[in-house]
Protein backbone atom coordinates (compact mmCIF):
# COMPACT_ATOMS: atom_id res chain seq x y z
CA UNK A 1 0.00 0.00 0.00
CA UNK A 2 1.27 3.50 -0.80
CA UNK A 3 0.24 6.86 0.64
CA UNK A 4 1.18 9.81 -1.56
CA UNK A 5 1.27 13.13 0.26
CA UNK A 6 2.13 13.51 3.93
CA UNK A 7 0.33 16.64 4.99
CA UNK A 8 -2.50 16.41 7.51
CA UNK A 9 -4.50 13.98 5.35
CA UNK A 10 -1.79 11.41 4.56
CA UNK A 11 -0.42 11.61 8.11
CA UNK A 12 -3.83 10.91 9.64
CA UNK A 13 -4.53 8.01 7.26
CA UNK A 14 -1.22 6.52 8.44
CA UNK A 15 -2.04 7.18 12.11
CA UNK A 16 -5.37 5.33 11.81
CA UNK A 17 -3.94 2.50 9.70
CA UNK A 18 -1.20 1.53 12.14
CA UNK A 19 -3.83 1.36 14.88
CA UNK A 20 -6.30 -0.75 12.93
CA UNK A 21 -7.15 -4.31 13.88
CA UNK A 22 -5.70 -5.63 10.61
CA UNK A 23 -2.89 -3.25 9.73
CA UNK A 24 -1.09 -3.54 6.37
CA UNK A 25 2.26 -5.37 6.47
CA UNK A 26 4.04 -2.69 4.45
CA UNK A 27 3.23 0.96 3.81
CA UNK A 28 5.21 3.12 1.39
CA UNK A 29 5.05 6.85 2.15
CA UNK A 30 5.74 9.12 -0.82
CA UNK A 31 6.39 12.85 -0.33
CA UNK A 32 9.34 15.01 -1.43
CA UNK A 33 8.80 17.63 1.28
CA UNK A 34 11.73 18.35 3.63
CA UNK A 35 9.07 18.93 6.32
CA UNK A 36 6.75 15.94 6.04
CA UNK A 37 3.64 15.65 8.25
CA UNK A 38 3.01 19.42 8.28
CA UNK A 39 1.93 20.09 4.70
CA UNK A 40 1.86 23.61 3.35
CA UNK A 41 -0.41 25.07 6.03
CA UNK A 42 1.61 24.05 9.08
CA UNK A 43 5.18 24.30 7.68
CA UNK A 44 5.41 28.02 8.37
CA UNK A 45 7.73 29.10 11.17
CA UNK A 46 6.28 32.56 11.50
CA UNK A 47 4.58 33.16 14.87
CA UNK A 48 2.14 35.63 13.24
CA UNK A 49 0.71 32.89 11.00
CA UNK A 50 -2.21 31.69 13.11
CA UNK A 51 -4.75 28.91 12.77
CA UNK A 52 -7.97 30.38 11.45
CA UNK A 53 -10.00 28.25 13.87
CA UNK A 54 -9.91 28.18 17.67
CA UNK A 55 -7.73 25.53 19.31
CA UNK A 56 -10.75 23.66 20.67
CA UNK A 57 -11.92 22.84 17.12
CA UNK A 58 -8.58 21.54 15.83
CA UNK A 59 -8.30 18.00 17.20
CA UNK A 60 -6.87 15.68 14.55
CA UNK A 61 -9.25 12.97 15.79
CA UNK A 62 -12.97 13.36 15.18
CA UNK A 63 -13.82 10.99 18.04
CA UNK A 64 -11.56 12.74 20.56
CA UNK A 65 -12.46 16.43 20.48
CA UNK A 66 -9.89 17.48 23.12
CA UNK A 67 -6.89 15.66 21.66
CA UNK A 68 -5.16 18.84 20.42
CA UNK A 69 -5.87 20.71 23.66
CA UNK A 70 -4.50 17.86 25.77
CA UNK A 71 -1.38 17.72 23.61
CA UNK A 72 -0.93 21.53 23.88
CA UNK A 73 -1.26 21.45 27.63
CA UNK A 74 1.17 18.57 27.93
CA UNK A 75 3.91 20.71 26.29
CA UNK A 76 5.49 23.03 28.86
CA UNK A 77 6.04 25.88 26.38
CA UNK A 78 2.49 25.75 24.97
CA UNK A 79 0.58 25.05 28.17
CA UNK A 80 -0.59 28.69 28.44
CA UNK A 81 -2.83 28.46 25.37
CA UNK A 82 -6.54 28.27 26.03
CA UNK A 83 -9.30 26.49 24.12
CA UNK A 84 -10.49 29.77 22.56
CA UNK A 85 -7.07 30.89 21.33
CA UNK A 86 -5.93 31.05 17.73
CA UNK A 87 -2.64 29.18 18.03
CA UNK A 88 0.33 29.75 15.66
CA UNK A 89 0.21 27.21 12.85
CA UNK A 90 3.79 26.07 13.44
CA UNK A 91 2.64 24.67 16.79
CA UNK A 92 -0.05 22.70 14.99
CA UNK A 93 2.76 21.40 12.75
CA UNK A 94 4.57 20.20 15.90
CA UNK A 95 1.35 18.45 16.93
CA UNK A 96 1.10 16.63 13.60
CA UNK A 97 4.77 15.68 13.79
CA UNK A 98 4.18 14.16 17.23
CA UNK A 99 1.22 12.17 15.88
CA UNK A 100 3.43 10.91 13.04
CA UNK A 101 6.24 9.96 15.45
CA UNK A 102 3.78 7.99 17.58
CA UNK A 103 2.43 6.26 14.45
CA UNK A 104 5.94 5.26 13.35
CA UNK A 105 6.69 3.84 16.82
CA UNK A 106 3.43 1.93 16.75
CA UNK A 107 4.28 0.57 13.30
CA UNK A 108 7.65 -0.65 14.58
CA UNK A 109 6.01 -2.32 17.59
CA UNK A 110 3.46 -4.04 15.34
CA UNK A 111 6.11 -5.04 12.77
CA UNK A 112 4.58 -2.97 10.02
CA UNK A 113 7.28 -2.05 7.55
CA UNK A 114 7.24 1.66 6.72
CA UNK A 115 9.30 2.86 3.76
CA UNK A 116 9.53 6.64 3.41
CA UNK A 117 10.43 7.72 -0.13
CA UNK A 118 11.44 11.38 -0.36
CA UNK A 119 10.36 12.02 -3.94
CA UNK A 120 7.31 13.10 -5.93
CA UNK A 121 5.01 10.58 -7.48
CA UNK A 122 5.58 10.95 -11.23
CA UNK A 123 3.46 8.27 -12.94
CA UNK A 124 0.83 5.71 -11.99
CA UNK A 125 0.91 2.62 -14.18
CA UNK A 126 -2.60 1.30 -13.65
CA UNK A 127 -2.43 -2.45 -13.08
CA UNK A 128 -4.07 -5.39 -11.40
CA UNK A 129 -3.44 -6.57 -8.69
CA UNK A 130 -0.69 -3.93 -8.36
CA UNK A 131 -0.07 -0.41 -9.62
CA UNK A 132 3.43 0.29 -10.84
CA UNK A 133 4.44 3.70 -9.47
CA UNK A 134 7.34 5.78 -10.77
CA UNK A 135 8.86 8.53 -8.67
CA UNK A 136 10.77 11.65 -9.71
CA UNK A 137 14.33 10.43 -10.20
CA UNK A 138 13.18 7.12 -11.68
CA UNK A 139 12.68 4.88 -8.59
CA UNK A 140 9.82 2.41 -9.02
CA UNK A 141 7.58 0.52 -6.64
CA UNK A 142 4.41 -1.50 -6.81
CA UNK A 143 1.37 -0.95 -4.61
CA UNK A 144 -1.80 -2.97 -4.11
CA UNK A 145 -3.66 0.19 -3.16
CA UNK A 146 -2.75 3.83 -3.70
CA UNK A 147 -3.93 6.75 -1.55
CA UNK A 148 -3.74 10.23 -3.07
CA UNK A 149 -3.46 12.95 -0.43
CA UNK A 150 -1.62 15.58 -2.45
CA UNK A 151 -3.61 18.50 -1.01
CA UNK A 152 -3.08 22.16 -1.82
CA UNK A 153 -1.96 23.08 -5.33
CA UNK A 154 -1.38 26.45 -6.93
CA UNK A 155 -2.54 27.75 -10.26
CA UNK A 156 0.45 28.47 -12.43
CA UNK A 157 -1.61 30.42 -14.97
CA UNK A 158 -3.92 33.42 -15.01
CA UNK A 159 -3.66 36.69 -13.15
CA UNK A 160 -0.67 36.84 -10.86
CA UNK A 161 0.96 33.97 -12.72
CA UNK A 162 4.37 35.57 -13.18
CA UNK A 163 4.62 36.58 -9.53
CA UNK A 164 5.90 34.56 -6.60
CA UNK A 165 3.99 32.51 -4.11
CA UNK A 166 4.22 33.97 -0.62
CA UNK A 167 5.39 30.70 0.90
CA UNK A 168 8.54 30.88 -1.20
CA UNK A 169 9.87 34.20 0.06
CA UNK A 170 11.92 35.11 3.07
CA UNK A 171 12.45 38.39 4.90
CA UNK A 172 15.61 38.93 2.80
CA UNK A 173 13.41 39.40 -0.25
CA UNK A 174 11.91 42.59 1.02
CA UNK A 175 14.47 43.96 3.46
CA UNK A 176 16.05 46.16 0.80
CA UNK A 177 12.66 47.74 0.12
CA UNK A 178 11.68 48.37 3.73
CA UNK A 179 10.20 51.69 2.78
CA UNK A 180 8.95 50.69 -0.64
CA UNK A 181 5.85 48.76 -1.60
CA UNK A 182 4.81 45.12 -1.51
CA UNK A 183 1.82 44.21 -3.63
CA UNK A 184 -0.35 41.28 -2.55
CA UNK A 185 -2.53 39.93 -5.36
CA UNK A 186 -5.61 38.83 -3.41
CA UNK A 187 -7.16 39.95 -0.11
CA UNK A 188 -8.19 36.65 1.45
CA UNK A 189 -6.60 34.60 4.23
CA UNK A 190 -3.28 34.23 2.39
CA UNK A 191 -2.95 38.00 1.90
CA UNK A 192 -3.95 38.62 5.54
CA UNK A 193 -1.31 36.07 6.59
CA UNK A 194 1.36 37.87 4.60
CA UNK A 195 0.31 41.27 5.93
CA UNK A 196 0.38 39.90 9.50
CA UNK A 197 3.92 38.59 9.18
CA UNK A 198 5.22 41.68 7.35
CA UNK A 199 3.82 43.95 10.07
CA UNK A 200 5.14 41.69 12.83
CA UNK A 201 8.58 41.83 11.19
CA UNK A 202 8.49 45.63 11.21
CA UNK A 203 7.93 46.24 7.52
CA UNK A 204 7.04 49.91 7.27
CA UNK A 205 6.67 50.26 3.52
CA UNK A 206 3.29 50.10 1.83
CA UNK A 207 1.42 46.78 1.82
CA UNK A 208 -1.06 47.03 -1.02
CA UNK A 209 -3.76 44.36 -1.39
CA UNK A 210 -5.41 44.13 -4.78
CA UNK A 211 -8.72 42.35 -5.20
CA UNK A 212 -11.76 42.47 -7.46
CA UNK A 213 -14.30 43.10 -4.75
CA UNK A 214 -12.21 44.82 -2.09
CA UNK A 215 -13.28 42.31 0.56
CA UNK A 216 -11.28 40.75 3.40
CA UNK A 217 -12.23 37.68 5.44
CA UNK A 218 -14.64 38.42 8.28
CA UNK A 219 -13.70 37.87 11.92
CA UNK A 220 -14.89 35.09 14.21
CA UNK A 221 -17.00 36.06 17.18
CA UNK A 222 -18.32 34.02 20.10
CA UNK A 223 -21.28 32.60 18.13
CA UNK A 224 -21.77 28.84 17.88
CA UNK A 225 -23.08 26.74 14.99
CA UNK A 226 -26.81 27.37 14.77
CA UNK A 227 -29.98 25.52 13.85
CA UNK A 228 -30.42 25.54 10.07
CA UNK A 229 -33.13 22.88 9.62
CA UNK A 230 -35.78 25.31 8.35
CA UNK A 231 -33.34 27.05 6.01
CA UNK A 232 -32.05 23.75 4.62
CA UNK A 233 -35.38 23.05 2.93
CA UNK A 234 -34.85 26.21 0.84
CA UNK A 235 -31.22 25.46 0.09
CA UNK A 236 -31.79 21.94 -1.23
CA UNK A 237 -34.03 22.82 -4.17
CA UNK A 238 -34.44 25.36 -6.98
CA UNK A 239 -31.94 27.38 -8.91
CA UNK A 240 -28.88 29.10 -7.51
CA UNK A 241 -30.48 32.57 -7.39
CA UNK A 242 -33.46 31.39 -5.33
CA UNK A 243 -31.21 29.54 -2.89
CA UNK A 244 -28.91 32.50 -2.56
CA UNK A 245 -31.91 34.74 -1.86
CA UNK A 246 -33.05 32.40 0.94
CA UNK A 247 -29.57 32.30 2.47
CA UNK A 248 -29.10 36.07 2.35
CA UNK A 249 -32.52 36.67 3.86
CA UNK A 250 -31.79 34.26 6.71
CA UNK A 251 -28.42 35.92 7.33
CA UNK A 252 -29.91 39.43 7.27
CA UNK A 253 -33.28 38.98 8.90
CA UNK A 254 -33.05 35.77 10.94
CA UNK A 255 -32.86 35.64 14.72
CA UNK A 256 -29.39 34.05 14.70
CA UNK A 257 -26.05 35.74 14.03
CA UNK A 258 -25.11 35.11 10.36
CA UNK A 259 -21.99 33.28 11.51
CA UNK A 260 -24.14 30.72 13.34
CA UNK A 261 -25.99 30.07 10.09
CA UNK A 262 -22.82 29.65 8.02
CA UNK A 263 -21.30 27.37 10.67
CA UNK A 264 -24.55 25.42 11.08
CA UNK A 265 -24.59 24.75 7.34
CA UNK A 266 -21.07 23.34 7.30
CA UNK A 267 -21.96 19.67 7.76
CA UNK A 268 -24.67 19.99 5.09
CA UNK A 269 -22.59 21.86 2.52
CA UNK A 270 -21.62 18.75 0.49
CA UNK A 271 -25.24 17.67 0.00
CA UNK A 272 -26.34 21.19 -0.87
CA UNK A 273 -23.45 21.37 -3.34
CA UNK A 274 -24.35 18.01 -4.87
CA UNK A 275 -27.96 19.08 -5.27
CA UNK A 276 -26.95 21.97 -7.58
CA UNK A 277 -26.71 21.21 -11.29
CA UNK A 278 -23.32 21.52 -13.00
CA UNK A 279 -24.17 24.91 -14.48
CA UNK A 280 -25.11 26.37 -11.09
CA UNK A 281 -22.01 24.86 -9.47
CA UNK A 282 -19.95 26.58 -12.15
CA UNK A 283 -21.80 29.88 -11.66
CA UNK A 284 -21.25 29.65 -7.92
CA UNK A 285 -17.51 29.10 -8.35
CA UNK A 286 -17.01 31.88 -10.87
CA UNK A 287 -19.24 34.56 -9.30
CA UNK A 288 -19.82 33.79 -5.64
CA UNK A 289 -16.88 31.83 -4.29
CA UNK A 290 -14.97 34.86 -3.01
CA UNK A 291 -18.12 36.09 -1.17
CA UNK A 292 -18.66 32.63 0.32
CA UNK A 293 -15.03 32.37 1.35
CA UNK A 294 -14.92 35.63 3.34
CA UNK A 295 -17.95 34.50 5.36
CA UNK A 296 -17.05 30.84 5.73
CA UNK A 297 -13.25 31.06 6.22
CA UNK A 298 -12.95 33.66 8.96
CA UNK A 299 -10.05 34.74 11.13
CA UNK A 300 -9.03 35.94 14.57
CA UNK A 301 -10.73 39.29 15.21
CA UNK A 302 -7.70 40.86 16.94
CA UNK A 303 -5.32 39.93 14.13
CA UNK A 304 -7.79 41.22 11.54
CA UNK A 305 -8.29 44.55 13.31
CA UNK A 306 -4.55 45.03 13.74
CA UNK A 307 -3.88 44.50 10.04
CA UNK A 308 -6.71 46.68 8.77
CA UNK A 309 -5.84 49.51 11.17
CA UNK A 310 -2.17 49.58 10.17
CA UNK A 311 -1.45 52.89 8.41
CA UNK A 312 0.72 51.21 5.78
CA UNK A 313 -1.87 48.57 4.72
CA UNK A 314 -3.97 49.68 1.75
CA UNK A 315 -6.60 47.92 -0.28
CA UNK A 316 -7.35 48.71 -3.90
CA UNK A 317 -10.15 47.22 -5.98
CA UNK A 318 -9.64 46.06 -9.50
CA UNK A 319 -9.00 43.17 -11.83
CA UNK A 320 -5.37 42.19 -12.18
CA UNK A 321 -4.79 41.94 -15.92
CA UNK A 322 -1.09 41.15 -15.81
CA UNK A 323 1.40 40.68 -13.01
CA UNK A 324 5.15 40.21 -12.97
CA UNK A 325 7.84 40.24 -10.30
CA UNK A 326 7.71 44.04 -9.90
CA UNK A 327 4.63 45.33 -11.77
CA UNK A 328 0.90 44.82 -11.89
CA UNK A 329 -1.52 46.01 -14.54
CA UNK A 330 -4.87 46.68 -12.85
CA UNK A 331 -8.25 47.54 -14.34
CA UNK A 332 -11.04 49.18 -12.36
CA UNK A 333 -14.19 50.75 -13.87
CA UNK A 334 -12.68 50.57 -17.37
CA UNK A 335 -9.54 52.47 -16.25
CA UNK A 336 -6.19 50.74 -16.44
CA UNK A 337 -3.34 51.48 -14.09
CA UNK A 338 0.23 50.24 -13.78
CA UNK A 339 1.41 49.64 -10.21
CA UNK A 340 5.12 49.22 -9.46
CA UNK A 341 6.39 47.32 -6.43
CA UNK A 342 9.54 45.92 -4.84
CA UNK A 343 7.86 42.53 -4.66
CA UNK A 344 4.56 41.24 -6.07
CA UNK A 345 3.19 38.19 -4.28
CA UNK A 346 0.49 35.89 -5.59
CA UNK A 347 -1.85 35.56 -2.59
CA UNK A 348 -4.79 33.98 -4.42
CA UNK A 349 -4.41 30.82 -2.32
CA UNK A 350 -4.70 27.22 -3.47
CA UNK A 351 -6.46 26.28 -6.68
CA UNK A 352 -8.75 23.28 -6.74
CA UNK A 353 -8.32 22.85 -10.46
CA UNK A 354 -4.54 22.44 -10.53
CA UNK A 355 -3.45 18.78 -10.60
CA UNK A 356 -0.02 17.30 -9.98
CA UNK A 357 1.55 16.00 -13.23
CA UNK A 358 1.06 12.34 -12.18
CA UNK A 359 -2.70 12.88 -11.94
CA UNK A 360 -2.90 14.95 -15.12
CA UNK A 361 -1.18 12.03 -16.93
CA UNK A 362 -3.39 9.42 -15.23
CA UNK A 363 -6.46 11.37 -16.28
CA UNK A 364 -5.20 11.72 -19.87
CA UNK A 365 -4.67 7.92 -19.85
CA UNK A 366 -8.26 7.51 -18.52
CA UNK A 367 -7.15 5.72 -15.36
CA UNK A 368 -8.95 8.40 -13.32
CA UNK A 369 -11.38 11.15 -14.35
CA UNK A 370 -11.30 14.85 -13.46
CA UNK A 371 -14.39 16.42 -11.95
CA UNK A 372 -15.61 19.38 -14.04
CA UNK A 373 -15.46 21.68 -10.98
CA UNK A 374 -12.00 20.55 -9.84
CA UNK A 375 -10.33 17.48 -8.34
CA UNK A 376 -11.30 13.93 -9.24
CA UNK A 377 -14.52 12.02 -9.70
CA UNK A 378 -14.90 9.57 -6.82
CA UNK A 379 -17.51 7.28 -5.33
CA UNK A 380 -18.75 7.65 -1.75
CA UNK A 381 -15.99 5.31 -0.59
CA UNK A 382 -13.18 7.63 -1.79
CA UNK A 383 -12.38 5.43 -4.79
CA UNK A 384 -11.35 7.33 -7.93
CA UNK A 385 -10.73 4.49 -10.42
CA UNK A 386 -12.87 1.65 -11.70
CA UNK A 387 -12.68 -1.92 -10.33
CA UNK A 388 -10.70 -3.30 -13.31
CA UNK A 389 -7.46 -2.07 -11.66
CA UNK A 390 -6.05 -2.11 -8.15
CA UNK A 391 -7.83 0.60 -6.11
CA UNK A 392 -6.86 4.26 -6.05
CA UNK A 393 -8.37 6.46 -3.34
CA UNK A 394 -8.31 10.21 -2.83
CA UNK A 395 -9.14 12.55 0.02
CA UNK A 396 -8.94 16.24 0.85
CA UNK A 397 -8.73 18.93 -1.82
CA UNK A 398 -8.85 16.27 -4.56
CA UNK A 399 -12.53 15.77 -3.67
CA UNK A 400 -13.33 19.46 -4.17
CA UNK A 401 -15.65 19.01 -7.15
CA UNK A 402 -17.50 16.16 -5.41
CA UNK A 403 -17.85 17.66 -1.93
CA UNK A 404 -16.84 21.35 -2.07
CA UNK A 405 -16.31 21.47 1.72
CA UNK A 406 -13.26 19.23 1.90
CA UNK A 407 -10.16 21.23 2.70
CA UNK A 408 -10.02 21.88 6.44
CA UNK A 409 -9.28 19.77 9.49
CA UNK A 410 -12.88 19.03 10.63
CA UNK A 411 -13.65 17.37 7.28
CA UNK A 412 -10.20 15.84 6.69
CA UNK A 413 -10.04 14.09 10.07
CA UNK A 414 -13.29 12.28 9.29
CA UNK A 415 -12.16 11.38 5.77
CA UNK A 416 -8.81 10.02 7.00
CA UNK A 417 -10.50 7.79 9.59
CA UNK A 418 -13.15 6.52 7.17
CA UNK A 419 -10.59 5.82 4.46
CA UNK A 420 -8.27 3.94 6.85
CA UNK A 421 -11.21 1.65 7.72
CA UNK A 422 -11.65 0.87 4.02
CA UNK A 423 -7.91 0.31 3.51
CA UNK A 424 -7.10 -1.92 6.47
CA UNK A 425 -8.83 -5.10 5.25
CA UNK A 426 -7.22 -4.75 1.81
CA UNK A 427 -3.72 -5.55 2.99
Ligand SMILES: Cc1cc2nc3c(=O)[nH]c(=O)nc-3n(C[C@H](O)[C@H](O)[C@H](O)COP(=O)(O)OP(=O)(O)OC[C@H]3O[C@@H](n4cnc5c(N)ncnc54)[C@H](O)[C@@H]3O)c2cc1C
Pocket residue numbers: 004005006007008009010030031032033036037038039040041042050051052053119120121122149150151152153350356358395396397407408409410412
Ligand atom coordinates in the same frame (compact mmCIF):
# COMPACT_ATOMS: atom_id res chain seq x y z
C1 LIG B 1 -1.93 28.76 4.52
C2 LIG B 1 -3.01 27.81 4.94
C3 LIG B 1 -3.52 27.88 6.21
C4 LIG B 1 -4.52 27.00 6.63
N1 LIG B 1 -5.00 27.09 7.89
C5 LIG B 1 -5.93 26.20 8.31
C6 LIG B 1 -6.45 26.24 9.64
O1 LIG B 1 -6.09 27.10 10.43
N2 LIG B 1 -7.38 25.31 10.00
C7 LIG B 1 -7.81 24.35 9.13
O2 LIG B 1 -8.65 23.52 9.52
N3 LIG B 1 -7.35 24.31 7.87
C8 LIG B 1 -6.43 25.19 7.44
N4 LIG B 1 -5.98 25.15 6.16
C9 LIG B 1 -6.48 24.10 5.28
C10 LIG B 1 -5.39 23.01 5.14
O3 LIG B 1 -5.23 22.87 3.77
C11 LIG B 1 -5.79 21.71 5.82
O4 LIG B 1 -5.96 21.94 7.20
C12 LIG B 1 -4.73 20.61 5.69
O5 LIG B 1 -3.47 21.08 6.07
C13 LIG B 1 -4.66 20.01 4.31
O6 LIG B 1 -3.83 18.89 4.40
P1 LIG B 1 -3.58 17.90 3.19
O7 LIG B 1 -2.72 16.82 3.70
O8 LIG B 1 -4.86 17.50 2.58
O9 LIG B 1 -2.82 18.77 2.10
P2 LIG B 1 -1.38 19.47 2.20
O10 LIG B 1 -1.13 20.01 3.54
O11 LIG B 1 -1.31 20.40 1.04
O12 LIG B 1 -0.34 18.27 1.99
C14 LIG B 1 -0.12 17.67 0.74
C15 LIG B 1 1.18 16.92 0.75
O13 LIG B 1 1.29 16.26 -0.52
C16 LIG B 1 2.64 16.35 -0.95
N5 LIG B 1 2.67 16.21 -2.41
C17 LIG B 1 2.19 17.07 -3.33
N6 LIG B 1 2.43 16.59 -4.57
C18 LIG B 1 3.05 15.40 -4.43
C19 LIG B 1 3.54 14.42 -5.33
N7 LIG B 1 3.46 14.56 -6.67
N8 LIG B 1 4.12 13.31 -4.84
C20 LIG B 1 4.22 13.13 -3.50
N9 LIG B 1 3.78 14.02 -2.60
C21 LIG B 1 3.20 15.15 -3.04
C22 LIG B 1 3.09 17.72 -0.46
O14 LIG B 1 4.53 17.77 -0.36
C23 LIG B 1 2.40 17.82 0.90
O15 LIG B 1 3.21 17.34 1.94
C24 LIG B 1 -4.99 26.03 5.72
C25 LIG B 1 -4.49 25.99 4.42
C26 LIG B 1 -3.50 26.87 4.03
C27 LIG B 1 -2.97 26.79 2.61
